[in-house]
Amino acid sequence: MSIALAARAIAATLLGALVATTGPVWAGSFYLPASDSIAALGRGYAGQAALGYDATSAISNPAALTRLRANQYAVGLTALSTDVHIRDQGTTVLGGVVPGGFPVDGQVDGDASALAGLPNLAYARRVGGARNLWVGFGLQAPFGLGIEYDERFRARYDTREARLRVIDASAVVGFELSERVSIGGGINIQRTDARLENAVPNLGGTALPGQFASDGVLILRADSTAVGGNIGLHVRASDSLQLGLHYRSRISHDLEGHGTGISLTGPLAALNGRSAADVRFNLPDIVTASAAWQATERLALMAELRWFNWSRFERLAFQFDVGGTRVPLTRPEAYRDRVNLALGGEYQLNPAWTLRAGYLLDRTPTPDTTRSVAVPDADRHWFSVGASWAFAPEWTLDMAYSRIAFEPVRIERVDALGNTVRASGSPSVDVVGLAVRKRF
DSSP: OOHHHHHHHHHHHHHHHHHHHTOOTTSSTTBOGGGSOHHHHHTTTTTTTTOOOSTTHHHHOGGGGGGOSSOEEEEEEEEEEEEOEEEESOOEEOTTTSTTOEEOOSBSEEEOOEEEEEEEEEEEEEOOTTSOEEEEEEEEEEEEEEEEOOTTBGGGGTOSEEEEEEEEEEEEEEEESSSSEEEEEEEEEEEEEEEEEEEEEOOSTTOOTTOGGGEEEEEEEEEEEEEEEEEEEEEEOSSSEEEEEEEEOOEEEEEEEEEEEESOOGGGGGGBEEEEEEEEEEEOOEEEEEEEEEOSSSEEEEEEEEEEOGGGOOEEEEEEEETTEEEEEEEEOOOOOEEEEEEEEEEEOSSSEEEEEEEEEEOOOOOTTTOOTTOOOOOEEEEEEEEEEEEETTEEEEEEEEEEEEOOEEEEEEOTTOOEEEEEEOOEEEEEEEEEEEEO
């Protein structure tokens, strides 16, 4: 096997791992709505773009900032406890080299359960004097992943560890065009860090592909910074009905970093040590349409649709440095566009307490043929409850809990090497959020 062919083989394996980093088990593909707002979490994210509820409008729809009654900031943290148990159903490796591939030894059950935290920070201030002009700032983690399996899990050639962190900082303005119509928009700066680790089936010599004792390891670390934008519209259709429309632009990331090969043998030995590597992937456009209706003096009902342009995640472009030669590889992904639906409501129990509940249908964009153990994905159902407590004249505490139930997960993915991952499972996630808001 030539060095170039070996490079392509390793690149194919790395590509599988990097695709995995873009698929957290607690949200549609790698999108994390839980970082938007704790109050929104309590109502299943329904109505978020239609409500000028708090400073987090700087993230969800800057046009709605004009409906705030006071300058304010919000600081929140969301904890996600993922319960991920995946059972191997007959994974094989190197089916492109040997018909039927080699069987894989190791653990049949993979446990990637973990605890993660998502930050949330938002600030809004009126600066227009007599004119209703607002500025806002937001900090969130809208995309990300953290998943790790035991090194002996049979699907280790797909993924042993995958971590993706996207921190998004936004600066926006909101302006009231008339008594009932406002517009807003701004820029988004994203910092992305990724770390991938997967086993490699060695060839040559005494190596036995598929046997843990013969495995090599490949680790990739890379990062990037990219810029996008967002724009929004808010309409107060009547005294009881608010409408919101928000667009978040696509952002393309060119991650640059290095790969490290460990214990690779035979034709792959040239990849031991550290080499330059880079990869490009695209984050989707997101369009949100919301409505909030004040049904009674105390009861408000909300609905929201979010459209994700996942089809632009059609392929993944990857390059790996082999002996000074840049080897390109393109992997088809064929993600599908998706529309998610949220319904919710809140009830003003008394001046101090507001109660919430909501439901979100979160549909996966991942096709059956490209799903991996790092993306044990399926359509999800979010069931949420929450409350706000105004414990002092200018202070409010937001609390929320969501249970995310997955439909059965089925995985049967074949990569460029003929490695075939077969697995199934039924993950679930518990989400708890706390935030404090201050008006000034």
